[in-house]
Amino acid sequence: MNIIVCVKHVPETAEADIKIDSEEKSIELSGLVFDINEWDNYALEEAVLLKEKHGGTVTAITVGSEDSESTLRKCLARGSDKAIRLTDKRFEESDSYAIAKILHSVIKNLPFDLILTGVQADDVGYAMVGPILAGLLGIPHATMVKKIELSDGASKVNRELEGGLEEVVELKLPALFSIQTGINEPRYVSIMGIRKAMQKEIKVLSLGDLELNKNDVGVAGSWIKIEKIYVPPAEKQTEYIEGSPEEVATKIIEIIKSRGLI
Amino acid sequence: MAEHRRGDLRDITHEMLSKGRELAEKNGASLTALLLGHDIKGFASKLTDQANEVWVVDDLRLKNFNAEAYQRILSSLITEYKPLLTLIGHTAFGVDLAPRLAIELGIPLTTDCLDIDFEGGVLSVIRQMYGGKVNAEALLKEAESYIVTIRPAAFEAKEGEPLGGEIVDVASSLKEDVKNKKFIEYVEPSVGDVDVTAAEIIIAIGRGIKDKDNITLVQELADALGGVLACSRPIVDKEWLPKDRQVGTSGKTVKPKLYIAMGISGAFQHVAGMKSSDLVFVVNKDAKAPFFSVADYGVINDMFKIVPALKNKIYEIKTIT
Ligand SMILES: Cc1cc2nc3c(=O)[nH]c(=O)nc-3n(C[C@H](O)[C@H](O)[C@H](O)COP(=O)(O)OP(=O)(O)OC[C@H]3O[C@@H](n4cnc5c(N)ncnc54)[C@H](O)[C@@H]3O)c2cc1C
Ligand SMILES: Nc1ncnc2c1ncn2[C@@H]1O[C@H](COP(=O)(O)O)[C@@H](O)[C@H]1O
Numbered sequence: 001m002n003i004i005v006c007v008k009h010v011p012e013t014a015e016a017d018i019k020i021d022s023e024e025k026s027i028e029l030s031g032l033v034f035d036i037n038e039w040d041n042y043a044l045e046e047a048v049l050l051k052e053k054h055g056g057t058v059t060a061i062t063v064g065s066e067d068s069e070s071t072l073r074k075c076l077a078r079g080s081d082k083a084i085r086l087t088d089k090r091f092e093e094s095d096s097y098a099i100a101k102i103l104h105s106v107i108k109n110l111p112f113d114l115i116l117t118g119v120q121a122d123d124v125g126y127a128m129v130g131p132i133l134a135g136l137l138g139i140p141h142a143t144m145v146k147k148i149e150l151s152d153g154a155s156k157v158n159r160e161l162e163g164g165l166e167e168v169v170e171l172k173l174p175a176l177f178s179i180q181t182g183i184n185e186p187r188y189v190s191i192m193g194i195r196k197a198m199q200k201e202i203k204v205l206s207l208g209d210l211e212l213n214k215n216d217v218g219v220a221g222s223w224i225k226i227e228k229i230y231v232p233p234a235e236k237q238t239e240y241i242e243g244s245p246e247e248v249a250t251k252i253i254e255i256i257k258s259r260g261l262i
Numbered sequence: 263m264a265e266h267r268r269g270d271l272r273d274i275t276h277e278m279l280s281k282g283r284e285l286a287e288k289n290g291a292s293l294t295a296l297l298l299g300h301d302i303k304g305f306a307s308k309l310t311d312q313a314n315e316v317w318v319v320d321d322l323r324l325k326n327f328n329a330e331a332y333q334r335i336l337s338s339l340i341t342e343y344k345p346l347l348t349l350i351g352h353t354a355f356g357v358d359l360a361p362r363l364a365i366e367l368g369i370p371l372t373t374d375c376l377d378i379d380f381e382g383g384v385l386s387v388i389r390q391m392y393g394g395k396v397n398a399e400a401l402l403k404e405a406e407s408y409i410v411t412i413r414p415a416a417f418e419a420k421e422g423e424p425l426g427g428e429i430v431d432v433a434s435s436l437k438e439d440v441k442n443k444k445f446i447e448y449v450e451p452s453v454g455d456v457d458v459t460a461a462e463i464i465i466a467i468g469r470g471i472k473d474k475d476n477i478t479l480v481q482e483l484a485d486a487l488g489g490v491l492a493c494s495r496p497i498v499d500k501e502w503l504p505k506d507r508q509v510g511t512s513g514k515t516v517k518p519k520l521y522i523a524m525g526i527s528g529a530f531q532h533v534a535g536m537k538s539s540d541l542v543f544v545v546n547k548d549a550k551a552p553f554f555s556v557a558d559y560g561v562i563n564d565m566f567k568i569v570p571a572l573k574n575k576i577y578e579i580k581t582i583t
Contacts, residue, residue, distance in 0.1 A: 135365040159358070164508070166449040166451075223364075224370075233555070
């Protein structure tokens with residue numbers, strides 16, 4: 001069972017004080033902590049679990065800058081056997097369609113039975129790289145996968161629908177699944193794992209190594225071009241309660257009481 | 263692209279038709295509702311008021327949603343009729359279908375949109391990035407046809423003058439059975455001990471809770487308030503609380519009189535499940551958390567300072583009365 005996992009190195013923004021840069025097309029990335037995309041973390045774990053059960057190899061692959069090396073190291077430490085980094089200045093500003101094309105140009109020449117991606121990248125949130133890649137490769141796919149069972153040449157997966165409902169779908173292998181969070185419990189990296197990972201080689205490729213030209217990637221090769229980003233307008237007139245925790249608590253209780261809820 | 267599941271048309275269908283109508287009127291285009299399924303005449307007659315035409319493809323093999331089967335039919339229809347714009351829901355259904363349809367047809371796609379407009383033949387959209395912390399205005403590569411997936415609840419399903427659309431039967435272009443992807447069955451969500459959808463007071467926690475052991479603190483506050491504890495998805499993913507406590511698109515939809523959110527950023531998948539709450543308090547230490555924009559009252563502070571203070575205050579009141 002040869003498994004390829006697509007991982008993205010993304011900034012952690014949930015708790016960060018993010019700022020829009022002067023050109024208003026991107027946020028200021030300096031100072032932000034980057035890590036493996038949350039969904040990809042579950043995808044990687046699932047790949048390693050499947051390898052442990054069925055044998056084979058796991059290859060982690062990313063399109064990103066030199067910095068994304070740390071995310072690949074993490075994958076290697078967590079059980080990935082190989083890692084590939086696709087880095088080129090001309091890849092910058094690629095949308096998820098262009099990224100899928102870049103991934104495709106490499107993956108099509110690799111042996112694989114299964115490809116895992118995350119449902120979505122936490123930064124751009126398109127949720128399209130996985131199914132586009134499957135389309136380019138001409139293999140079956142399922143998105144939002146919460147459970148995988150493999151048998152000879154076939155698979156049975158649970159897809160998560162709305163409201164907690166799931167559907168069971170049967171697909172032929174090789175296939176591509178986009179993984180939903182909660183499918184497993186991602187393991188922590190062991191000291192042994194980190195040490196071993198430092199010795200593993202990361203293969204680095206750029207545009208010249210791929211059967212693509214510069215018009216397939218970056219802005220020219222993308223469907224979507226960002227014109228402007230801005231802070232979303234508030235939907236409600238929010239009243240902010242300030243003061244010490246005691247003062248805040250007093251005010252909250254007053255409001256709740258006035259509504260007859262206490 | 264109308265969406266239905268297990269005998270019900272889904273809200274997103276009406277939301278897309280409402281926006282589709284506005285775009286069609288503005289651009290002198292006509293609006294078609296496309297229904298795929300089996301035994302769906304009932305749905306068709308429900309949509310005639312909302313579209314200029316309702317196209318029905320009835321095929322037993324379309325009984326349950328199957329992205330592969332849907333893609334085959336849609337791609338042949340889009341190739342033949344070249345619609346200016348195809349709208350699909352950004353749902354479990356649309357996410358499985360739209361990207362691969364776009365790549366097969368070579369039609370530009372963008373996903374999870376909050377708004378759409380045409381500017382001189384170019385399609386521009388508004389979508390969110392970074393978990394809702396920023397909005398992005400984006401242009402699609404100029405083309406004759408576009409595909410866009412629409413965020414659920416982004417558009418209101420407005421009731422306009424009935425359009426009296428005609429129902430058109432369209433022959434299914436499925437020649438052979440779909441081979442690669444087969445629907446087997448549905449799996450119902452598990453039922454737990456507490457029904458959050460019936461609760462009048464909900465205290466909801468998110469990743470800001472940091473540690474499983476901290477949950478007791480907030481549970482005590484919920485008990486003191488006579489409320490129920492609920493949560494965002496990561497808390498369920500970590501198995502710190504059972505799935506039936508999760509609020510959001512892939513969890514429960516709640517409508518309490520009071521919703522207090524603590525340590526939740528306010529991603530749309532969460533907010534969609536609690537938007538109809540009467541009174542919303544949001545406690546978050548990040549002033550830029552998207553949740554504040556849908557709150558009645560906001561507290562920019564550490565939840566671990568607010569929770570004990572609130573609890574003390576309630577105990578105080580309860581001993582007096
Ligand atoms: C298909 C799909 C379906 C989904 N369905 C759901 C769903 O049903 N429900 C759902 O909730 N999510 C759902 N999600 C996930 C959603 O996109 C978000 O990832 C999730 O809601 C984030 O949870 P959170 O706000 O708890 O965590 P985070 O986004 O990490 O936010 C944590 C917040 O806590 C704050 N915080 C940290 N410490 C403190 C403190 N001491 N005091 C106060 N505040 C603090 C931070 O500032 C931050 O805002 C879904 C995603 C997908 C792709
Ligand atoms: N730059 C990238 N390199 C490798 N994989 C990626 C990259 N961007 C996205 N992916 C994969 O595609 C998934 C969906 O991303 P998106 O369609 O951009 O929301 C992610 O969870 C990753 O698995």
